[in-house]
Amino acid sequence: MTLHLYDSARREIVEFQPLEPGQVSIYLCGPTVQSAPHLGHLRSRVNFDVLRRWLEFSGHQVSLVVNVTDIDDKILAKAAEAGRPWWAHAYLFEAAFRDAFQALGVQPPTYEPRATGHIPEMIELIAELIERGHAYAPADESGDVYFDVQSWPEYGALTGQRVADMAPAEDADPRGKRDPRDFALWKGHKPGEPVTASWPSPWGRGRPGWHIECSAMAGKYLGETFDIHGGGLDLRFPHHENELAQSRAAGRGFARYWMHNAWVTMAGEKMSKSLGNTADVAAAVAKYGGRAVRLWLAGPHYRSAIELSDASLAEAAAQLARIDSFLERAAAAGPEQWFAYAVRVPEEFSVAMNDDLGTPTALAVLFRTVKEGNLALESGDLEAIRAAQIAVWQMLRVFGLDPRASEWADASAGDDLKPVVDGLVGALLEQRAQARARKDWPAADAVRDTLKNLGLKVEDTPAGPRWSLEN
Template sequence: MSLHLFDTARREVVEFVPLVPGEVSIYCCGATVQSAPHLGHVRKEVNFDVLRRWLEVSGYQVTMLTNVTDIDDKILAKAEAAGRPWWAHAFLFEAAFHDAFRALGVRPPTYEPRATGHVPEMIELMATLIERGHAYAAEDESGDVYFDVRSWPSYGELSGMKIDDMSPAEDADPRGKRDPRDFALWKGVKPGEPASASWDTPWGRGRPGWHLECSAMAGKYLGDAFDIHGGGIDLRFPHHENEIAQSKAAGRPFANYWLHNAWVTMAGEKMSKSLGNTADVLAAVAAHGGRAVRLYLAGPHYRSAIELSDASLAEAAAQLARIDGFLSRVKALRPATATAELPAEFVAAMNDDLGTPTALATVFNTVKQGNIALDAGNPDAAVAAYAQVLAMLDVFGLNPDAPEWAHETGASSDLTPVVDGLVQALLDQRTQARARKDWAAADAIRDQLADLGLKVTDTPDGPRWSIEK
């Protein structure tokens, strides 16, 4: 079955056909490293990590780029307020983003270019646009270079808006513009800015505009045309709209498919630093575990907004405990080394625009069937279910045995024999109480385990326990 994705540009679900058979190239807009990441930032990283894993499971070789915007107005302002050089400030929070990605099991991209390392490519792109009549240097000798939106009749094709219906950004600097909606390709140096935060160009000294960076970096590494461009839905306009315009106006076909994930919201509003309604990634991981936070972000459909609350994170942790409880039961019974093909229902769901809710339901159904097999004394069926569950967890990036979770499962795995021993000691006491017909004592032990979230099932081979939440 072929993969179908909702393409934002076409505004419909379409069949995905890569430009090069067997290979997929993806460019994702990455972090602007002004401050620490919140859960709204990293949802994109998790969603596109799942996409990448699914493409690889489907037999594609994936090249994935995620950029770092390490120079912009906010970085300069926040660095000055913090009393540190802008480049040190950017590097500090770039590391914070990487820590967050690792904590959520997000694999590093194939390459991660920084904006400051690609100024020559940006200058080349600007020169092409000026030569073609789609960009101009401001006549006030400020060093600003702008894209002329009215020179490009297709401007607005991604968002579906018309130029005359657009308003300029509230924080846009109008100096030197022919039209207030023209966007900056290059920003001339301003008084008081650090000398290290600007570069020489034929039009004056300055630094790159945000939109220019991505087109230049994508073109350098993925070529004039590539398969998928991704990012959060808030980037559709103006950022991605501007990327399309400047790239196509320069003669580059650019991305063939556009994918956008929805927001993480709090009290119904988009999570953002400016609104103050953010949640620190590492704090959430410390409270609930990295795999649980990843499940919370990956489980809902990527185009659906998800509401953040302690209850929703706790629910994800409980769901993961149900899965891990089954895995632990099988491992306690016998070493589980079987491999398995993915269930047909799971494959169909993932091929239908990454239908993770249905795919996750297949995981839970397989866990249920595996537990039933264990309770019925059918270990072969349980091991087969175990193998299928692990194969599906690999796609979600949630396999507890995968290398990316060694930092999280290492400590808990050291405690597994201790936990098993303590629970088994209580079960032995319960068995002895039942043997002497002390039903009150047996029931008390069962209730005590239930209060801890453990379910006891009596089988012909003796009592079995599992986490049941």
């Protein structure tokens, strides 16, 4: 079964064919570590983590490189405001991002290069662009180097724009530019900036522009041509457009497919630090649990915008609780004889995931399988229970939500409360049992009704009463 993906460059669904059979190379633009992460940042990593898991589940070996931008104008400005060295500031928030990814069960990438560790590769690439006539150092003694957009006829190919319709690049002083849309490859060191934020180069001390960083790092670790380049929709222009132009102008094939996830919005606006409409990752995880937040991010189609609200996160937590309730009841249903059950997922699930990562349809298959498993529990059909249990586990594995997986070994805030909830419900069930023993049916029914109003279902089994969330 072949995977089909929406290629942002071709602007259509295409059949995905990796460069090397059975091997997939992915470069994902990582964070600029200027301040704390918000849920908008997390969506990209979760979406591409699901892609990676599905590719691996389908038998591919995946090399995923995710960069860290740890030198940037914004980092210098934020560090100065905070009164700390820029490198300490960047490292502080790099750790915050790493903690946030871990809290949502995101697998570590194959490699995570920092921009500051790859200055020689960037200088080499810039020099090659100058030699090929696609970049220049203006004669203004600024130490800047720019990409000449007019020298590359394909500039604008990724986003389908004409150069004449583009706004000027605002990443450097325009005085030395041949064209206002030329973008900075190298930024000369300026008075007042930390000397530690500059490196020697043929054009004087300075630091790299944002776009050249990713081209250099992708090329170093994935080769001149690789399979998929991904990131948030906001990166298509100018960042990815500029990456593509400078890489192709240097004679590199660069990315064969481009994928972009849509935004997380609040009140209809893209979530961003500049707008101030951010949502704290730690607070969301503490309130709803990391798995529930991950389900909320992974469930909608990656190309669809999702609106942040407490109601949507609460619904994800409730959905996850219903899934977990089935798994717990299935595990207790009888002897666990697994040899008869293949490690696979329902065909409809595979069809959905191969259709441009159709996660909404795939989740519908998951929920339907949980419902079928609950019906099997009611009928006592152990074979059907085990088949549903295996299928649910495998689908959760693809979504990165398998509660048995190592990334969820540490209990989330919601899991910490489970023993307390078990104890409280157990005490009520004991009261009900005592009422039934003395044939006080109104009292027993009152306990049952109380639990039902709380969304709990009570079953009387040979091993005693068992509770679960209502489906």
